[in-house]
Amino acid sequence: MTRRDREVLSFTFDGRPYEGRQGDTLAAALLANGVRRVATSVTLGRPRGIFGAWTEDPTAVVQIDRPFPEPMVQATTIPLHDGLAASSLAGRGRLSPDPDPARYDATHAHCDVLVVGAGPAGLTAALNAARAGARVILADDRPEVGGSLPDTGEPVEGRPGVEWARAAAGSYVALPDTRLLTRTSVVGYYDHNYLVAVERRGERAVTRERVWRIRAGRVVLATGAHERPIAFAGNDLPGVMLASAARAYVNRYGVVPGRRAAVFTTGGGSGDAAHDAARDLAAAGVEIAEIVDARQGGLVTGVRGDGEVRAVLIGRPGGPAREVEADLLLVSGGWNPVVHLFAQAGGELRYDDRIAAFVPGRPPEGGQSVQVIGAARGVFTTAGCVAEGLAATSPPDLPSTVTRSSRESRVPVDASAPGDAPAREDAGPSGEAGAQPLWLVPADDYTTHFVDLQRDVTVADLQGATSAGLRSVEHVKRYTTAGTAHDQGKTSGTLTSAVIAHLLGVDVGALGTTTFRAPYVPVSFATLAGRDRGALHDPVRVTAMHDRHVERNAVFENVGQWKRPRYYPLPGEDMEAAVLRECRAVREAAGVLDASTLGKIDVRGPDAAELLDRLYTNMISTLKVGAIRYGVMCRADGMVFDDGTVIRLAPDHFLVTTTTGNAAAVLDWMEEWLQTEWPDLRARCTSVTEQWATVALAGPGSRAVLAALAPALAVDAESFPFMTWRDTEVAGIEARVCRISFSGELAYEINVSWWYGQALWDAVLATGTVTPYGTEAMHVLRAEKGYPIIGQDTDGTVTPADLGMDWIVSKKKPDFVGKRSHARADTARPDRRRLVGLLPEDPDVLLPEGGQVISTGHLPPPPVPMLGHVTSSYRSAALGRTFALALVAGGGNRLGDRLYVPVNDTLIPVTVAHHVLYDPESTRRDG
């Protein structure tokens, strides 16, 4: 379809309305409207135009304003659509403050063969592999197949190239187990043939962009080649354009990028491609002013023009220049095979003198199976590419890798092996004519000889880098930023390496390239995030009583993935008032806490007791059925890892609880020891966290409340003592009641089936004598009693003895995990940081958690000797003052000492106290 037959689309650029055609890119439509200056360069503020025609373009980076703001997008890759609004940029874009309303998602795919690139080589390879019965995915970043065929109009096998490509694609998709992904950029090649691609499905699609995560048995890279620039003065001026790009605008889009053109070619690699471009432009009505061929000694020494090219300067360095009027200068500095994905896979590159470019060398080892064909390895003729595609996927090469079972081993394929020599012959005269590399046109002043047009890096900048002593391309890249941003070396990479090699007087092949890293083209965070945003970012876990907490206006806190009520403010209450009220209720009457999130692990088997003896610091096997014991677990390094209660349900059956955040880690810990060290132990561990809903009933009034709810239960202290459990009915619900306390008060934890959690909660509150309290009050109450919270008062450097819990460490057991470490010289040091209480001398001053503790009333010069830090700090209703817990060096020996906590510019005096500040005799808890 010719250009004039395509649908007309309206768009704006920099606020001015234009018309383009269906199938245009924004760049093509701008050129069709005569807009040649589309950006301002990032550091030098120079005018920039349209240099390329697809992802290789380094200059036409614009801002999309509508339909949704998107910064720094290549105009050469934006499909034009009605209503598009874009504007020029000076290097940096603008992010939208609003959430992106478009939908993004992701999918996984598996295949025997993934072919990247649907040009002549890739199409042939994919079709051939599919015919052999392989499951094939063919991905190409263009909207239509054919690779460069629509750009060049070249024929294939006697047919017009575009027609041939469509027919091949049609045959391919008709075969079973094939998938054709157009507008899909393969951006990353990771271990074990895992590739990530981004499909751009368009503004009207339900899903705007989709991430494909592909595990391929084998990968065939047919990614083509990019033409590269030549470094001469002013080679960035709008109107200077890659010859291949100009040809693409004429042939693919029907857009004439200028009126009178000069051509500057080195003939490198591509042979006569620049001449072919000139011929096509002339046929489209562009006057060809002159072809300057470096092979014949011709040089373009510069361009003239204010904001865009008006004339081209032709001559010799230092000599007189001839000025040729032209508004377009086509440059062709040779071709760079697109080796990005091959290099990402771990393949090594080698420099090929014949085409003056880096080509795939030694293939990657390990789990990669990759082969590079066609222009991507320097075969630049269409016939040669078709032959490569056939060879790559023809038996007997294919069957070894075409397997339905991914368990079978794969045979790595040498990237450069198949038909290496024949392919070179196939390349023929127009393919790889003796390249005469010309990288830069000599001059006195190199400040406008650009090697990276996007990052404003010039030959002068490279001179600066090498003069500063830099010898590695990696260092020069970081010093100058050459090859960063969109370009990723597409146009700048080989040129930069070659110019550095020239400056250092070394061989470019020996110097090498910078490391190729994903992504090959920019990918937005919205695309990568996909649907994992907002509420779907992470699972939210709520308890059976959650709706009731919401009804009570609970303020929630996140504990792992759990939502836990932090406090329940009454009208007019702030957090401090609510927490003081909730604490007072527990200390003076009765409170109720949703404790369902505590981790619960069911441990069963003849050796269950032995397993727990080895994992807890204290003795578990002596626990009687019906009784409960508090326990602490350490890592092998002796540091506290978790704590909780162990209840014995039967001789071979225990239920252990963990901290909310550590539930999964403790189960993993048990499994690791069971499986890897003690497989002889007959014990099994199962998570039952979400099977039991738990309500903590705490306070001096709790016994009466329980008695009313559980008439069958004898609740007196003698029948139901501290650290025992009973099965009974509570509010008519089958329940297990544990008499344990995390508040220091008389307390019970009532466990029922998760399904009845809400019913139990309602029944407890229906008594009218119980106040719901949240995790903040729970924290205050336990801190008053000196109970540590693992992970808040500990940090992986704290032993049970450091917490003042020598009593929890068994002296009788021959071993438990962590025991040997407790005997190490370091863990036995008397000046270790120990848990203590801190009482600010001013009882209204609340210390900041994390505050450092020092011994002097003035700040000495740094480094200030620090004794420890504040781990918990609260306002206490029971104590009528503020207090804190802290880890302090030599803690227990400092009781009564005055220490200081620096806060901002003042030193707050505090008195060291025992860490148990409330009811140290535990008469309230045990009564």
Place this chain on the structure above:
Amino acid sequence: MLLIPCPWCGPRDEAEFHYGGQAHVAYPADPAALTDEEWARYLFFRDNPMGPFSERWNHTSGCRRWFTVTRDTTTNAITPETSR
């Protein structure tokens, strides 16, 4: 994304596994008999070879079993080590 051969479930994406470090570091039979230095070597010292390395993996999002593979740290080539 490594493709890790779980001996129970077959090859699965690395994201399903947790890494367990060097394999064949057994818990000492009698920790109390070790010197502080010997104990510290068990706790803290691990090999870091360039080349084949025996390492443990746990199929946390699958069968939850521990197993051992040999991974070449220069190429990431993985070969199963433990049979089921």
